[in-house]
Amino acid sequence: MNSLLGPFLAVLRRDLMLAWRGRADVLVTLAFFVVVVCLFPFGVGPETNQLRAIAPGVLWVAALLSTLLSLHRLFAQDHIDGTLEQLLLSPEPTPLWVTAKVMAHWIVTGLPLVIAAPGLALLFDVEQGALGVLTLSLALGTPILALLGAVGAALTLGLRGGGVLLALLVLPLFVPVLIFGAGAVDAHLGGTGADAHLLLLAGGLLGALALTPFACAAALRIAVE
């Protein structure tokens, strides 16, 4: 057990440390999220009821786009400097450290969004009771986005125009997460309760955790060949 956990923790610790040393990159993702969210009122007008109605969707779409923005960084540096080759030669199972990398990536790019979301929701006059549901839906949903996106990032590793391609590949896959994530808040506000949505998101997260690291590992092996 210890031997399995060792590489997992090594990758997790290293990636978090790297994120800490390159803080500026991380803050860009968060700033992008905040800016996108704040742009919407200028587009649709300052009418409070309307803003309240679109708030969950706006926050979710912005979170999705911010995730997309940071995805290409997931493996790029390791691919360039040869670390990826060394990791692939590790005797430990590849999906294991892939999960560690995605987890570190989410802690760095996803978690700040989750934390910032309730504050931004207040700008849209979202009812206080719905803030918890919104935060929870983001906390469950953004890791799924990171896991699915990691597969796309691995597939487009080192390609010219990889960023646009990555978006084309993963956006259709993101749609269900968006539906259940934004839907959770709507359901809560509509009175039907968000339990079903949140449970489906949790199920999706478990499914993604179980499947995507394998797809990602296969994609990485192909990419370095």
Next chain:
Amino acid sequence: MMEWESWSAFWDMGGNAWFVWGSYSITAMLIVLELVLVLRRRKETVLRLLRLRRAAPYATGGQRMNEEMF
């Protein structure tokens, strides 16, 4: 002509000519386009590979192809 009183009635499609013929014409155009592309691609592939081969004839059993040709 069991269903239609006249050709003009046929082309009119009960006032829905744009919707019906719009669908059929785009479909036909796409199919023709795809066929043209597929057949042209084959011709191009054959010509291009022939040119490559003539530029650097292979010895029997030889499997080398140089990058400089591209």
Next chain:
Amino acid sequence: MLEANDLACLKGDRLLFRGLSRRMASGEMLRIAGPNGVGKTSLLRILCGLAMPEYGNVVWKGKDTRRDREHFHRELLYLGHSAAQNDLLTPLENLRFACDASGDAPAEADCVAALERIGLGAQIDLPARVLSQGQRRRVGLARLFLSSSRPLWVLDEPFTALDVAAVADLAATLSRHCEAGGVVILTTHQDAPFDKPPAVLDLAEVAC
């Protein structure tokens, strides 16, 4: 110990080599020679299992390496062209990570000792981005001192950007590894001062 059976490698449009077979016994050192672009690095990557051969297979201790990947990679150390150093980390952090991720987990003191031995004692706490190319490569080579338990070493141009003393020291380390029963496969452009010159596989002769 290591068998390459009838390997063929296709790179883009070019068949680099085919019908390449070679058996290596314990204690053997093999130098892959040949001009640039003949497929030296490709061959090393195939032997390591990073790339798939177009044809043929690699067998380690009687087992196909692709079927028994984990066992094979536990016994392999590959140092490639790129030094696998992250710019934001120090040599010590890079080295420790490389060892931890590959499941070696040496003690910190051993890592420090290895870095001092390769001549990086003074740079141990500097971020890798201020190091020279040679110094970066040496951080990678420090793993050799920590991986003597891995019998198979595959090294791509290990002598590049090293000074004379470091080259001699590295050559001695490689020879010792072979004497202890290990297997070393390497590519190099320069003549390294080995006591016993290694066997040579000239890829230009196998190339199509």
Next chain:
Amino acid sequence: MTTDTLNRAERSRSLFRFAAPQVFYPIAGRLAPWFAGIAAVLTVVGLYIGFFVAPTDFQQGEVYRVIFIHVPAAWMSMLIYLVMAFWAAVGLVMNTRLSFMMSQALAPTGAMFCFVALWTGALWGKPTWGTYWVWDARLTSQLLLLFLYLGFIALTRAIEDSRRADRAGAIIALVGAINVPIIYFSVQWWNTLHQGASVSLTKAPSMATTMLSGMLIMALAAWAYTFAVAFWRVRSLILERERHTDWVGAELEAEAKRQ
């Protein structure tokens, strides 16, 4: 298993890998025109039934006649994606290059049918529901399916190394295939919750048998067409991929003499 038997197994598999495209190339060449002919005949018969035998629909009038291309195109677009994912999986498991080529040969046709289904659906929707587009579960999933097709095609074209392109494409095809039902289910859920679209598309109008037979014949025509086009396309792919082999050389010379 001893090393020897392992090697032999490996070798026979590799030989198969080399031989398969060479065997399939002439077969595909011989079959494709037949399928094209069948497709043409079936289309003529299907359209004749569709336009001259099938009666006017008492609810929708003449506009329903779009069904004879709309439904077959929608069926084919979904079916082709599944077949594509199937070949991708076969390629990954068995390591057969022909499977990858087959999945890549199918993709553009699948995308074409997907677009046709969307286009005809929109044109059919306007007179029936009064709008070109509703965010209905079927339409929305069809749109996302088109994106999945485009992603697959873009990815396989963007990678220059054919082996990497094959495998990367296969992975995204499989990931997409797993996601298609999830997407459909989630979109349906979303749609029923929002109740925005007042039209229900789920009620299929009871169809006259002539309508049904016309539609089925058109579906068969679409099948035959897909076979023909995919075979023609895969032939080009095989030539391209196998250009360093001797048999392709002989084939090219023969082709040159014919022209």
